[in-house]
Amino acid sequence: MIAPSILAADFSKLGELVREVTKAGADRIHVDVMDGHFVPNLSMGSVVVKGLRPVTTIPLEVHLMVEDPGRFLDGFVKEGADTLIVHLEVLADPRPMLEHIKKALGKKVGLAFNPDMPIERIEPYLRDIDLALCMTVFPGFGGQAFIPDSLERLKKLRALVNEHNPACEIEVDGGIDARTIGTAAGAGANVFVAGTAVFGAPAGPAAAVKNLALLASEQMSW
Numbered sequence: 001m002i003a004p005s006i007l008a009a010d011f012s013k014l015g016e017l018v019r020e021v022t023k024a025g026a027d028r029i030h031v032d033v034m035d036g037h038f039v040p041n042l043s044m045g046s047v048v049v050k051g052l053r054p055v056t057t058i059p060l061e062v063h064l065m066v067e068d069p070g071r072f073l074d075g076f077v078k079e080g081a082d083t084l085i086v087h088l089e090v091l092a093d094p095r096p097m098l099e100h101i102k103k104a105l106g107k108k109v110g111l112a113f114n115p116d117m118p119i120e121r122i123e124p125y126l127r128d129i130d131l132a133l134c135m136t137v138f139p140g141f142g143g144q145a146f147i148p149d150s151l152e153r154l155k156k157l158r159a160l161v162n163e164h165n166p167a168c169e170i171e172v173d174g175g176i177d178a179r180t181i182g183t184a185a186g187a188g189a190n191v192f193v194a195g196t197a198v199f200g201a202p203a204g205p206a207a208a209v210k211n212l213a214l215l216a217s218e219q220m221s222w
């Protein structure tokens with residue numbers, strides 16, 4: 001599955017671009033939310049989800065790179081978010097929030113973690129989540145290079161997901177492009193966030209979505 005990240009889109013044409021990737025077969029839209037504290041950058045809030053909701057029928061997933069995600073969940077749900085992804089780094093005890101998103105808010109829940117988080121730390125929560133978001137760059141900016149060590153981490157994560165919750169998706173985020181998507185798929189990922197590789201593609205976003213989906217599907221042998 002391909003999840004174009006709108007962080008790399010031309011915001012003056014956001015609706016048009018989201019319509020284009022939807023038509024090209026994108027599976028979900030990835031919305032990067034940054035608070036300037038958890039990551040050294042600011043991005044967008046629930047008003048963007050509100051604007052995009054009528055534009056596309058595919059799910060909108062919100063990647064909350066914020067220190068205090070609990071403050072923002074209701075707002076994103078109200079505006080039409082389908083999946084809420086929170087970072088393990090900011091949660092002393094993740095379970096109450098994971099359960100709140102799933103049971104009280106009735107939304108899909110993702111748990112994200114940075115490239116320096118030991119994979120074993122995710123294991124206790126795999127049964128509580130719909131999606132494990134393995135960062136393949138340090139969060140905060142689009143256009144960074146995929147960290148090669150991520151491949152070994154993905155293999156470990158795939159083994160743990162298969163053992164505990166095979167329905168849990170493994171999403172990769174950061175530096176995913178035509179050169180890296182195949183190896184990430186081969187190592188165990190099945191959802192691919194791509195910002196620059198979609199919205200900055202010389203051939204255009206629609207062609208990029210189709211090409212990335214093809215390259216990933218050829219390598220998913222696990």
Ligand SMILES: O=C(CO)[C@@H](O)[C@H](O)COP(=O)(O)O
Nearest residue numbers: 139140142143174175195196
């Ligand atoms: O969460 C983030 C960055 O913190 C990502 O979702 C980026 O937006 C992906 O951008 P590319 O690396 O694909 O350009």
Ligand SMILES: [Co+2]
Nearest residue numbers: 032063173193
């Ligand atoms: Co993201």
